[in-house]
Amino acid sequence: MAKMKVDFDACKGCGLCATACPKKIVSIQHDKLNKKGYYTAVCIDNDACIGCALCAVMCPDCAITVKNGGVD
Amino acid sequence: MERNLMKGNEALAEAAIRAGCKCFFGYPITPQTEISAYMAKRMPKVGGVFLQAESEIAAINMVYGCASSGIRCMTSSSSPGISLKSEGVSYIAGSDLPCVIINVMRGGPGLGGIQPSQSDYWQATRALGHGDFQVLVYAPSSVQEMADYVTKAFDMADKFRMPALILADGLLGQMMEPVTFADGEIKMSDASGKPWATCGHGNKRPHNIINSLYLQAEELEQHNIERFKRYELVKAECPEAESYLTDDADIVVAAYGSTARLARSAVDTARSRGIKAGLVRPITLWPFPDKQIKAACANAKRVLVTEMSMGQMVDDIKLAIECRLPVSFFGRTGGVIPKPSEILAQIVTLDEELKGE
Amino acid sequence: MPDFTKPHALTDVPFHYCPGCTHGIVHRLVAEVIDEMEIEGDTIGICPVGCSVMAYDYFNCDMIEAAHGRAPAVATGVKRANPDKFVFTYQGDGDLAAIGTAETIHAATRGENITVIFINNTTYGMTGGQMAPTTLPGQVTQTTPYGRNTNVEGFPVKVCEILSQISGVALAERVTVTDPANIRKAKAAIRKGFEFQKNKQGFSLIEVLSTCPTNWGKSPVESLEWLKENMIPYYPLGVYKEGAVR
The missing domain is CATH 3.40.50.970 (Thiamin diphosphate (ThDP)-binding fold, Pyr/PP domains)
Structure with missing residues (x-):
């Protein structure tokens, strides 16, 4: 189940999230530009996501949220 | 108190x-x-x-x-x-x-x-x-x-x-x-x-x-x-000013702050010699008390601005009286304090000018 | 694991920063600390002049925009009148270590009970990448087109090293945000600064080595590498001074 979600219009496609992902499943898609004119980050393998949120920790634009069911 | x-x-x-x-x-x-x-x-x-x-x-x-x-x-x-x-x-x-x-x-x-x-x-x-x-x-x-x-x-x-x-x-x-x-x-x-x-x-x-x-x-x-x-x-x-003996004054001295105290003393001496002098003292410098200055100079024939500067208030006084009267200036600067006698001498000169008219 | 969402102490206004600029990470860390300490309602932030000039739109606590370099003096004014509130400044290298050197040093010497977040990215970002007090020797900027020549432009200012000599400083720590592990340490340092402030223990400054991909002419990811290879050797990470002044 997908845990990380990228806010399509908030993302600036900087790619810092991808450097932090331990599963190497975050990358920048080159199909669709957002309102600001950036290609954005996506999770390319939702099932592999472990919800560690390191992508979100690295994101300079608070564009990534990670849902783990809110349980510590 | x-x-x-x-x-x-x-x-x-x-x-x-x-x-x-x-x-x-x-x-x-x-x-x-x-x-x-x-x-x-x-x-x-x-x-x-x-x-x-x-x-x-x-x-x-x-x-x-x-x-x-x-x-x-x-x-x-x-x-x-x-x-x-x-x-x-x-x-x-x-x-x-x-x-x-x-x-x-x-x-x-x-x-x-x-x-x-x-x-x-x-x-x-x-x-x-x-x-x-x-x-x-x-x-x-x-x-x-x-x-x-x-x-x-x-x-x-x-x-x-x-x-x-x-x-x-x-x-x-x-x-x-x-x-x-x-x-x-x-x-x-x-x-x-x-x-x-x-x-x-x-x-x-x-x-x-x-x-x-x-x-x-x-x-x-x-x-x-x-x-x-x-x-x-x-x-x-907010505009505030103080007028002193200006109602019948031929010569109105305009001064503020401590210079106004010296000017007031010069005005008193001038009065004691029969010269109709008065003083208007702006208390607010911005906003400038235009109305009060104009009223104080209503019956005047000459205005003398005196300051401890090279004459920075002169233009404001001219504007306040809409340039209707000759405005002269006497000031000391650089830290020199004008003497009441010096201001008095200016008043006397203006008075003589008026008498000569 | 907990959910990860934008902290409450940040507003919904999107950051105007360039892609990959690490200002956004540091903003979030400060906001997370404010959330965790539950002090948003008691915090006043002071923004600098520079790229983070509009941080007042991003933080949900009360905010003041200061003149270039003057944030520590403005913070002093707020703090002296409101000693029980939390006051932080957020400043860049030009603001804090060039035009605002006096304000920084003297807020520190007074042991002013404030927290300073200092972004060192070796350049004046907002004006287009001129030499900063922290520009490295040899580094090319708009105003050092042949590289910073220390015979001409002198040497970089090492803020934490200077502050470590000042009695009023409770915390001077240099961190970076190049990866999650360092981001965790950076947040811990910011938290420590606010805790010192809470206990009225003196001046705290957290220097964050940051990137400026746009003016460095590098991609965001390359910028992280450049920071690690060039800045960290010149500006070693770590605690330069720690301990209550009062």
Whole structure:
């Protein structure tokens, strides 16, 4: 189940999230530009996501949220 | 009412505390140092804050921060130090914050001298920083007025959300006179009545922002227009001047601050010699008391402006009387104090001119 | 694991920063600390002049915009009048270590009970990449087009090293945000600064080595590498001074 979600219009496609992902499943898609004119980050393998949120920790634009069911 | 014999600088400082000035941020410079020294001694005893800053620039920015949080606060300096403060004054005005600034003027330009002067009139009334703004300027003329007008300056600054300046000089700061203060307990100001203050929102309101940056030109223009609308209210309410023997005066002397005291003495001597002389004394320098000046000069034939400068107030007097009368000027500068006899000599010359007409 | 969402102490206004600029990470860390300490309602932030000039739109606490370099003086004014509130400044290298050197040093010497977040990215970002007080020797900027020549432009200012000599400083720590592990350390340092402030223990400054991809002429990811290879050797990470002044 997908845990990380990228806010399509908030993302600036900087790619810092991808450097932090331990599963190497975050990358920048080159199909669709957002309102600001950036290609954005996506999770390319939702099932592999472990919800560690390191992508979100690295994101300079608070564009990534990670849902783990809110349980510590 | 308490009656005390005090220096002008000390009377001003005591009055500021009684007006609820909780924080004073200073930096040493002659001839205003008594204000800082007084505050240093008194503030800790009344629950206020005295802090000696590392520079005039820091001091005015401490005022900016303190005023942002809605607290009555003040800084004082003398001419060269006021130049350093002008950056901060512009930010304070641009952010629509109230505060009180004291300039105990000395001779300039540059490092100038340390003797009394009135050579910062243009700076005070025209250019106390960059951008479209004004500050309220009060020019007291006695130790009692040093106290009274600092109180008024705090009230008006709060009312109109703008900086107010007391433009004094070394003479007023250093001289001793009796002064009375209104009775009542000292109560330090807080942010009540200032919903705009950045004092922590307490999770009770949206966050407040104190700022003078507007990157959209139209937005900045609108803020400036609104500020100048407020200045119109200030112009309607605040102008003050004192007239002395002007009703029948042929010759009206215009002077402010300590020079007005010297001019008054010259006017008295002139009267004793049968010369119809009078005195008009602007108390607010911005807004300039145009109406009061015009009324005081209604029956005059000549106007003599006298200042401790090269004649910085002359144009304002001409504008106030709509250039209807010949205006002459006599001043001493660089820290030289004009003698009443020198002013009298000017009055006599004008009187002879009139007789010759 | 907990959910990861934008902290409450940040508003919904999107950051204007360039892609990959690490200002956004540091903003979030400060906001997370404010959230965790539950002090948003008691906090006043002071913004600088520079890229983070508009931080007042991003933080949900009360905010003040200061003149260039004057934030520590403005913070002093707020703090002296409101000693029980939390006051932080957020400043860049030009603001803090060039035009605002006096304000920084003297707020530190007074042991002013404030927390300073200092972004060191070796350049004046907002004005287009001129030499900063922290520009490295040999580094090319708009105003050092042949590289910073220490015979001409002198040497970089090492802020934490200077502050470590000042008695009023409770915390001077240099961190970076190049990866999650360092981001965790950066946040811990910021938290420590606010805790010192809470306990009225003196001046705290957290220097964050940051990137400026746009003016460095590098991609965001390359910028992280450049920071690690060039900045960290010159500006070693770590605690330079720690301990209550009062």
